[in-house]
Amino acid sequence: MSxxxxxxxxxxxxxxxxxxxxxxxLYGRPLRGxxxxxxxxxxxNPAKYSGRSVRVEGTLRRGKDGGLxxxxxxxxxxxxxxGFTLPAAVDGAPAAAEGRVxxxxxxxxxxxxxxxxxx
Numbered sequence: 001m002s003x004x005x006x007x008x009x010x011x012x013x014x015x016x017x018x019x020x021x022x023x024x025x026l027y028g029r030p031l032r033g034x035x036x037x038x039x040x041x042x043x044x045n046p047a048k049y050s051g052r053s054v055r056v057e058g059t060l061r062r063g064k065d066g067g068l069x070x071x072x073x074x075x076x077x078x079x080x081x082x083g084f085t086l087p088a089a090v091d092g093a094p095a096a097a098e099g100r101v102x103x104x105x106x107x108x109x110x111x112x113x114x115x116x117x118x119x
Contacts, residue, residue, distance in 0.1 A: 028084040028114035031055065031098045039110075040075015042101055046108035049101040056110060060117070062091045070097060070110070078109035086115060094118045 034055035042049045042056060058072030068079045079097060099112035
């Protein structure tokens, strides 16, 4: 293994351990640090955000139908994960999610490539 790859691996491990020490759990791909947009803003303006990569922050909520939502104040946005699952225990946890906004019905949903849950 090259020294550069070894250093990158050590850095990735250190970052994941630091996140775990802070009570953060990462699901999917690492977040890129995009500027957050309110979930309600995305939900109210689906055409503006459709196809764009965004970050939303709020509280994760599971519906009775098993659907997942990110809520912040009165605003909510549907959330679907892309290639990973979130445990049921994340309901009510603060989180940040990044992904692409996809039109759905009359609104939009965030198809998340990564979710960082804070406990």
